[in-house]
Amino acid sequence: MGTGRQARTLRELMAIRAIHGKMFRRLGLGTALGFRTRDRQVTDRPAIIVFVARKLHAQWVLDGQMLPSTVQGPGDLWCDVDVVEFSYHGTSSAAPKEQVYSELVECLRGDDQSIGPGSQVASLEVYGTMGAVVRSRTGEHQIGFLTNRHVAVDLDFPYQKMFHPLPPNLGPGVYLGTVERATSFVTDDLWYGMFATCCSETVVRADGAFVPFAASFDSSSVTATIKGVGEVGELFTINLDDPIANLVGKAAIKVGRSSGLTRGTVVAYGVEYHDDKGVCFFTDLLVVGDGGQFDSEGDSGSMILLCDGDKPRPVGMIWGGTSNRGRLKLRQGHEPENWTSGVDLGRLLDLLQLDIISNDLALKGIRPFPSL
Template sequence: MRIRGSKQPSKRPKRPMLAFIGDRGSGPGPDLGSEEVASEGVPRSKKSGFKLSHQSAGSHPEPIGGAMIICPPIAGKDGSAKDRASFFAALSAGEWSGPVTEREAETLSDLVLIRACNSKLLQGYSSLLGTALGLRSIQGALTRQPAVVVYVTRKVSSAWLVKEEQLPDRLRGPDGLWCDLDVIEFADGVCQSRADTYSGLTDGLRGGDPHIGPGSQVATSEVYGTLGAIVRCKKDVSKVGFITNRHVSVDLDRPLQRVYHPLPPMTYLGTAERAVSYATDHLWYGIFCGPNPDSYVRADGAFIPFSKEFDLSLIDTRMKGVGPLGPVIEVDLELPVASIVGKTVFKVGRTTGLTTGVIMAYAVEYDESKGVTVYTDFLVLGEGSRPFDAQGDSGSLIVMPDGEGMPPRPIGLVWGGTVNHGGLRMRNGIGPENWTSGIGLARLMHLLDVDLLYSLDADGADGAGVPQQLPKETMAARASKAIAMDGDGGSHAGVEAKRRKLRE
């Protein structure tokens, strides 16, 4: 769908703050494949294969003018290349220092260390496209076995591979730590259909509803996407706005863009005040994820405060078609792998409406040809034959059911996926399946300096940090029943309760 955009307003709004977050060292910044980076001297390029994923925003023509913004990096603590080298040198020195008691990996942080210690080994395999933290899968079904997952161009019997190209069954880390290695094929070609879903819900998201909220369509004069969540600024609680993807609301070549609902030149919502594209790995995860000093996490987000002319009574903080939201989940690397990987999630987007999927992996890593390592938080596969997202769903809020009758808890934002660039072959007899990339919401909101809003009163923002009870008959309650829980110990809430008890 191509729609003629509006012209650039004569009065330019305030420029948003755009930056790499963290210490990226010297030089012009990374060349990050399909991402357009606002750094002098860095050419834009398109990569093929696993490295290329679409930014799930629809497009329409007539670009508008605007100055290109180049911001200096924000230095992070203890993030220098020297600190990183010292950290991994110390790990290597103790890796085979003497007899140790072997211990199988249990947490996400365990897998981070094992993958980092084996990064050079894995990079030596010519068929390797990327890695992730996850659980071993058998015929497409996830087990409870923590594993480093590797993605390869073609998965074949070891009988047809020379010894040097045979991946090990296990990986070993420091102090006797070990985990399984699981191999997933990334297949080139067209995946299942991503045809638009036209329903009562999506019609409402695209302008049919009298209120705007999580799931509603937002657009500039060039692209359209999805509103993620209603938020307010931490430093100025009277400033209410919303978050979505940076690539939906800000073009780094033309950042002075207005955001509308449902399309320009209809209702003007506001202009991005703060946006971020990438963060360094140690700042995002609190740990060095690998020895490469040029390691970045995709943090594609923006905060757009509502304009003074916008009527705040038109805002609905509830997720469209779902209901109220619970507290935001912050992924703790000390949690068991199964507390995140293998969990059912759902989202509401302007293109595909309400969809359900499963988190198949966390902290997906891939290397760019120019020596830049990039991470993205979540890899989600849609339920059944339906894809989790499609173009136009960028910015959609990813939520996780939190028990029957309880409101679902936001955990991430959709930022992209695959369209005709290949997919993951998870199950025998089934063609390549589309996958979706997601950003961790808690860390993104921290960088954007905003809080989630749960309600609004007539005078403005109210109710941050006060989630409401969700009626049992809503989609969130029904979705929670579909999650297979291995007792309380397998649920996120159960794990958090056990960790609190241990601390006490």
């Protein structure tokens, strides 16, 4: 046990992690904010989770390589330290792009008269998933959709046009619109409103792009409801000053064009890792699937919905998963598990100056869409 007051909020855990950042970088592969696991059970004790290549008994760990069980922070704060094994697999082989076939997935890929969150969208050579239907807070207040920057923007082409379900060079499809604004990385002080690490080169993965619907597109085919889920609730805003239990440990779902409807659990927030050039990277949400993968290739852009109340609430947007780096061994005696990375949706919407449209009644009130 530490001495003083136990950290309970995301901000407090971030502050403690920043102070001990050099130690965590020396002894681990990365960190995240979550709960400690004991005897294969997740506890209610907030912790800094440290990822290591191999978790060993203390008997075989050399002096100077042992992580402490608790760490002290600013003032009288303290928190637990947990160790999780990360199975790094290096450069992964290309995963098959068509992994699931179901009535829902076929509808998302173009076998339906409407298009909305979860539907397939494609640029010239890359396809992904439509995230939220949104409205711009600025300019002509256009209606459009949100997806990942890496889905919508190819830096080798000057025009970033989006289609459903396929671009004309690959098959039948309808022109949806052209990317108006996008982002890939944001500094931690701008994203979190605080310096989340002592590293001078720190960025947060904020992989998003806004595509306003073109004037030529038939707006009557757009729906704000999610196939297989229905209407969603209000945006779940992640407040760093709220208890970590408000987010971590909660059940989540997503609907994507590759794997359809899947279920999982938010196991951590504020994942931190470093590249070989000393740059510190953050990604917001870490989700583990319940009994299988939470996402597959092509699901990038899907909204992550928190099962909170009568209606699931948008909380994040998928940008990557297991195929990027490796798998997490979260439970002793079990094989490593697949995981999914997500962007904090509330912060992304604020950065891109967008508001989410969560139901068809709100969408109906603003048709026809203002567009360029």
